[in-house]
Amino acid sequence: MSSQSIVSDYTISxxxxxxxxxxxxxxxxxxxGSIGCLLSWIVFNKKTLRKxxxxxxxxxxxxxxxxxxITLILPAVLSIGYGMTFIANTLSLCRFNLYMxxxxxxxxxxxxxxxxxxxxLVTSPNALTRQRSTCRLAYISVICAALLWLLLHCHALIxxxxxxxxxxxxxxxxxxxxxxxxxxxxTLIKNILVPSLLAGLGVLAIRNVRHLNHNRIVHExxxxxxxxxxxxxxxxxxxxxxxxxxxxxxxIYVICTYPQTAFNLYxxxxxxxxxxxxxxxxxxxxxxxxSFASFIPYCIGLYSNLFVSKTFRNELPSLTDTTEQFTxxxxxxxxxxxxxxxxxxxxxGTTVFxxxxxxxxxxxxxxxxxxxxxxxxxDSMLIADNNNNRVLYVPxxxxxxxxxxxxxxxxxxxxxxxxxxxxYLFVIDSTRCQMTQYYNGSLTKTILFGTSCGRNLTQxxxxxxxxxxxxxxxxxxxxxxHRIMCFPANMTSGIVVAGExxxxxxxxxxxxxxQDIVLDESAGVYYVAxxxxxxxxxxxxxxxxxxxxxxxNGIGSGSNQLNGPCGIYLSKQNGTLYIADTNNNRIxxxxxxxxxxxxxxxxxxxxNGASPFLLKTSITLTMDKDEKYLYVADRANNRxxxxxxN
Numbered sequence: 001m002s003s004q005s006i007v008s009d010y011t012i013s014x015x016x017x018x019x020x021x022x023x024x025x026x027x028x029x030x031x032x033g034s035i036g037c038l039l040s041w042i043v044f045n046k047k048t049l050r051k052x053x054x055x056x057x058x059x060x061x062x063x064x065x066x067x068x069x070i071t072l073i074l075p076a077v078l079s080i081g082y083g084m085t086f087i088a089n090t091l092s093l094c095r096f097n098l099y100m101x102x103x104x105x106x107x108x109x110x111x112x113x114x115x116x117x118x119x120x121l122v123t124s125p126n127a128l129t130r131q132r133s134t135c136r137l138a139y140i141s142v143i144c145a146a147l148l149w150l151l152l153h154c155h156a157l158i159x160x161x162x163x164x165x166x167x168x169x170x171x172x173x174x175x176x177x178x179x180x181x182x183x184x185x186x187t188l189i190k191n192i193l194v195p196s197l198l199a200g201l202g203v204l205a206i207r208n209v210r211h212l213n214h215n216r217i218v219h220e221x222x223x224x225x226x227x228x229x230x231x232x233x234x235x236x237x238x239x240x241x242x243x244x245x246x247x248x249x250x251x252i253y254v255i256c257t258y259p260q261t262a263f264n265l266y267x268x269x270x271x272x273x274x275x276x277x278x279x280x281x282x283x284x285x286x287x288x289x290x291s292f293a294s295f296i297p298y299c300i301g302l303y304s305n306l307f308v309s310k311t312f313r314n315e316l317p318s319l320t321d322t323t324e325q326f327t328x329x330x331x332x333x334x335x336x337x338x339x340x341x342x343x344x345x346x347x348x349g350t351t352v353f354x355x356x357x358x359x360x361x362x363x364x365x366x367x368x369x370x371x372x373x374x375x376x377x378x379d380s381m382l383i384a385d386n387n388n389n390r391v392l393y394v395p396x397x398x399x400x401x402x403x404x405x406x407x408x409x410x411x412x413x414x415x416x417x418x419x420x421x422x423x424y425l426f427v428i429d430s431t432r433c434q435m436t437q438y439y440n441g442s443l444t445k446t447i448l449f450g451t452s453c454g455r456n457l458t459q460x461x462x463x464x465x466x467x468x469x470x471x472x473x474x475x476x477x478x479x480x481x482h483r484i485m486c487f488p489a490n491m492t493s494g495i496v497v498a499g500e501x502x503x504x505x506x507x508x509x510x511x512x513x514x515q516d517i518v519l520d521e522s523a524g525v526y527y528v529a530x531x532x533x534x535x536x537x538x539x540x541x542x543x544x545x546x547x548x549x550x551x552x553n554g555i556g557s558g559s560n561q562l563n564g565p566c567g568i569y570l571s572k573q574n575g576t577l578y579i580a581d582t583n584n585n586r587i588x589x590x591x592x593x594x595x596x597x598x599x600x601x602x603x604x605x606x607x608n609g610a611s612p613f614l615l616k617t618s619i620t621l622t623m624d625k626d627e628k629y630l631y632v633a634d635r636a637n638n639r640x641x642x643x644x645x646n
Contacts, residue, residue, distance in 0.1 A: 014285040021292060023081030030074055033299025037066035040302045043312060053138035054122070054242045057115035060142045061249070064108045065298040071100040073295050080288060087172055091162055094172035099156040103149045108298060109194045110145045112250055114138075116201035119243050123208035134509070134545075155179075188268060191261035195254040202250045205243060241309040248304045253297040260290040347601045347643040348612045349632070353383065353394055353401070354639030358610040362388050365400045366638065372415035372465065373633045373640060375624050376422070383633070383640065384413040384427070391416045391427055405436075406443040415465045419472075428466050428476075433459060435466070435474060435487070448474075449492040455481050455501050457493045464531075464566065465516045465620075475517050475526065482511045484528060484539075498528065498539050498546065506533050508546050515566040515582075516620065520575075527568055527577065534562045536577060536590070550577055550590040550597060557584050557606040559596040567620035573627060580618045580632065587618060587632060587643075601632065601643050610637050 040062040044055045075097060078084040087097050121133040163173045174180050263286055305312045354367040362368060372384035379396035382404075389411045392401030405413060405427050412431035418424065425438040426448075434450035453461045461480040468474055472489035475497075483499030499511040506512065516529040528537045528546070534555050537546035551562035567580030577590040579597065586602030602608075602615040609616065617636035623629060623645075630643040 014282060018285050018288045019081055021081075021289070022077045026073070026077035026081050026292070026295075029295060029299040030069055030077060032303075033069050033073070034066060036299065036302030037062045037069065040305060041066070043305075052242060053118050053133050053135050054115050054246065056135060056138035056142065057111050057118060058242075058245065060146075061108055061111035061115070062301055064104050064111060065301060067100065068104040068108060068298050071097060071104065073298065076291070076295075089162075094162050095157045095160045098160050098172055099153055102153040102156050106190060106194070107146060107149050109198065109253060110149065111142065112198055112246070112253065113194070113201065114141050114145065115246050116198065116205060116250065119205045119246055120201065120208060123205060123243070184264075184268065188261070188264045191257060191264055195257050195261065198250045199254050202247050205247065241312070244308040245305050245312070248308050249297070249301060252300065252304060256293045256296045260294045263287060263290045346599065346603075346613055347630070347646075349601060349615075349634075349641035349643050350612065351639045352631070352642045353381065353399060354634075355637075356610075356639065358616070358637035358639065360387070360638040364392070364403065367392075367640070368638055369635050370619075370633045370638065370640065371413070371635065372620050373622055373631055374415075374417055375622050375631055376418060377625050379624055381631070381640070382416045382418065382425075384416050386412065386414060386635075389413070391425070404441065404443075405438060406445070414463070415467075417466075417468060419468075426466075426468065426474075428463050430462050430464070433461060433463070435476070449487050449494070457485075457495065460485060464514070467517050467519055469519055470521060475519065477514050477517050477528070479513050479515065479531075482513065484511070484514060484517060484526075496544075497541075498537075498544050504532070508537075508548075509544060511537075515564075516568050516580075518568050518570045520570055523575075527570060529565045529568045529579070531564050531566060531582075534564065536562070536565065536568060536579060549592075550579060550588075557604070559598070559604075562588070562597075563606070567618070567633070569621050569623055569630075571623075571627060578621055578623070578630065580621045582617055582619055582635075585615045585618055587615070587621060587630070601630070601641075608636070612641075615641070 041059055044059045044062070075087050079087070087094055118133050118138065159174055159176065159179050160172055161174065174183070267283075267287075353365075354370070355361065360366065360368040367383065367385050368387035369385075370383050371386040372382075374382040376382070381392075381394040381401075383392045383394065383401065385392050390403050391405035391413050393404045394401040404425055405411060405416065411427075411429055413427050414430050416425060416427045419426070423440050427436050427438065427445075428434075429436050429450075432450070433453035435448045436445040437448050438445055449458065450460060451458055453459060455461060460476050460478040463476050464479045465477040466474055474487040474489075474494075476485040476487065476494065478485050478499075481499075481501055482504045483496050483501055485494040486497050487494040499514065500509065504510060504512040511528065511530050512532040513530075514528050515531040517526060519526045524541050525538050526541070527549070528539065530537050530546075533552070535548050535552035536550035538549045539546045551560070551565065553560045555561065555563050557563060562579065562581050563583035564581075565579050566582040569578040570576075571578070575592045577592075578600075579588045579590060581588050581602075584602070584606040585608040586599050586604060586606065588597035589600045590597040602618060603613075608614060615632065615634050615637065617634070618632050619635040620633045622631050624631075628645055630645055632641045632643070634641050
């Protein structure tokens, strides 16, 4: 057998390999890739994921992947695997195909780059940095990236031509050697820069995640105990799973595109060397193999997502059972409407402290504009007697209180709590902007933090309320600074966990004169009464992006509206919110996931009064440990009202 015959057989073998590779495996990845992109697009648009900015980038990623499969991978498989070169038959189709190939080849990884930047923002230990991750910014970024690459590659619509290489052999290519050189160097730079950038961003995201996990108590202000760790993990699970999805997509892209990058670099280095026919065919086969490998990241996103994300696995089966999904959705909707549409039930109040007819006083049995009220486990009360500049302790079933915080012209007390031992009393001094402590009945105060009123991290400015978590950290409602601060136990410097210092706003990142806060540590969330935005927001620990759970429909007295809410209580039994709708002079019960509330005390239309059925400036509220009784600080009536719950 001659050497020439061996060479010919070798060349033919390489041609058959590349043909069968594209013919069989190419058909498989097109089929599974197209289905995968469509299913991924649907999953990322499910209710549980679509509000996350990263999901917007991943949706754009899979849409561009699908377009890439149709405009580039499909013609390549038809041409190399089946010998169907219809793209080169029409100049307009030829140019459009290459134009889309150029644009989509960079648009898909650009979506991964943007998603990586978003994950860097979300995993940042700085609250203000985390606020930069928004759905609005995600949409703008995707649109700008798409327009940029579509405009930048318009050259392909002008400079590409159909070139005949032989009898009945046509290709879509360029006639300009300068343009070809520019394209080759552009492709080489892109193939080096993009995977390297993605790899670097992926490493930074991993570093941020590890940094947050390692320093969670410090950076998130001791928001959890070991016993509550599971609750916090659940809150962050979607963000962590999106990070894993992104990292696996980046890893696959980098691994599958680097062979193409290495071969492009080899071609540039050896472009002027003489080659035999076998070498040319071998290079062509390697080129096809590298190209085929670079197709893989566009086709297997769904399957890698299923592998790394529990949320993705849970959401996907619902797409295959339309009947069940419709039935479930209908059932949920009917149940929600039924529970939200319950009529108002007006409770009759009993005055348990202060004047029944609303008269102010300064004796130990009267009040003057009380603000905060706390019911202890033994049913005793702590009352922040605001205009009397004092805090009263009222034993259970007594009508005379005991002063437990000193009379001072500047003690504008709004909230007071005992610790679990009942030895330490904590009082917020709103006028001096100080958190104070009193020990074992002594009237001598100790300042825990707050040097003066201001807006730096050691200060607050007129706090309407505060609460302590199980770790002893203080959550301060910094009213005039429009923010929520957390001061870890034994620390004099806090961190901003919600809102932006000194800047009011009505979007999900901002607050406007917040008034009250309650924690649900087991669920890893807290609720804020956003007073002048007339709404209640829910925040996950570690996130500065709030979700409206009540109100938010403008100022008013409608069943879906609030007017300057100043107090909230979260039921430990079912997660129902009880809201002191202050300027509407009523108490509203708001069931979870409802779009409207139910008035249970006071008048639903906002009428005020001093009768047992009416309230006047209902400022704060709470319940006893068994949630049998509701207590309301009826501020303008100078009394504490008790309501028996249905």
